[in-house]
Amino acid sequence: MIGTHFIELPVPMPPMLPSMIGVSNTQYFALYYQGSKATWSNGRAMATFSYYAAYAPLIEHITLAIHLDPYNLGSDDEMPEHAILCDTVSRKMYVGTYKEIDHFLLQQHPNESPALSEQEFKEAVKAVENMTLEQMQKLGMFEMFGSTNPQARQQTIELVQWLDQQITEELIQQYIQLANRGNWTAITALDTLKRRISEAKEHQQQLESN
Structure with missing residues (x-):
């Protein structure tokens, strides 16, 4: 059940958002800015993703910007005090304190150990080995070395166009x-x-x- 202190945002979760940032096989995940990177986490895993291709177009879009204005999602100078919680099943988005959302996400994995098992470690190594440079660019991992690739730019256009329909x-x-x-x-x-x-x-x- 969603935390009682979470505020539902007036815009549904864009359906293309999870695939854009690399989230899969999880109902809930959080978005925030930490360590000079846009970041997602699901209570067990976390990763960075493209700031310019996904994070900024989302939080700065006119349908969301004013509703997120009172909250501190993190910056280059500050750790996040709040986070956006996304529900991939109901396709809703919420905002709440970072600590409460982090605790909520942990409840998705009540019987799982936070440490990587040997099998998970092997799978993690394999995932990195199997990831192409293009895929890493798509996720914004090398954003400081240049702009995102054409596929990522097209996904950004589709994200903004979808949000425009909510105006x-x-x-x-x-x-x-x-x-x-x-x-x-x-x-x-x-x-x-x-x-x-x-x-x-x-x-x-x-x-x-x-």
């Missing part, structure tokens, strides 16, 4: 009201949306002129 007039009005009060998150989100609209119009004009 409502009511949400836009909420952002406008907050921006008028000086809320920096709302101002930044609206500016980003305005830039995307301008780019889309310019692209449409180019298509029509050809």
